[in-house]
Amino acid sequence: MVVIGAALIALVAGGVVFYLQRRDLTAILLFGHSAGEIADHIRSWGTWAMAASVLLMIAHSFVPLPSELIAVANGIVFGLVVGTLVTWVGAMFGAILAFALARWLGRWFVETVLPARYTAAIDEWTKEQGALVLLTSRLLPIVSFNLINYAAGLTPISWWTFIWTTGLGIVPLTFLM
Numbered sequence: 001m002v003v004i005g006a007a008l009i010a011l012v013a014g015g016v017v018f019y020l021q022r023r024d025l026t027a028i029l030l031f032g033h034s035a036g037e038i039a040d041h042i043r044s045w046g047t048w049a050m051a052a053s054v055l056l057m058i059a060h061s062f063v064p065l066p067s068e069l070i071a072v073a074n075g076i077v078f079g080l081v082v083g084t085l086v087t088w089v090g091a092m093f094g095a096i097l098a099f100a101l102a103r104w105l106g107r108w109f110v111e112t113v114l115p116a117r118y119t120a121a122i123d124e125w126t127k128e129q130g131a132l133v134l135l136t137s138r139l140l141p142i143v144s145f146n147l148i149n150y151a152a153g154l155t156p157i158s159w160w161t162f163i164w165t166t167g168l169g170i171v172p173l174t175f176l177m
Helices: 002-021 023-030 035-044 046-059 067-078 080-105 107-113 116-139 145-153 159-169 171-176
Strands: none
Touching: 035 046, 035 067, 046 067, 046 080, 067 080, 080 107, 080 145, 080 159, 080 171, 116 145, 116 159, 145 159, 159 171
């Protein structure tokens, strides 16, 4: 648990440092410029472009960034297949880190705020319906990606179920972007 927490903090810190060092990109991302402009910035990183793009997708789980524009920019820069893969990898890492953060810091809060009978009912429902609901939520573009990550972390859904439903559920929209 401590190792996961330390890794999470290190990754978030690295992402924030990277994010703050790229103030020109920060302005573009936060003020709704085009995917073409984001693609130009990604290209400017040269051999680090893929790693930087993955970091942008990870940062999206913690900072309000337009992931759709980043995904489109990845397609522009890396092409359809590699751009989809870069976006998917970054989204998966971000989702796993957000899930870990919610699991690490939030579950105890849920258990202290909700009466035991409600927690037990939610836990039972999650065991019976969790995978289907999580997969369906991932396939619906109107449900917030980050909200799902954090909410799932508050439930007893298994890591494996979270990972496979997220990995499979984000493929269609990632490919379309």
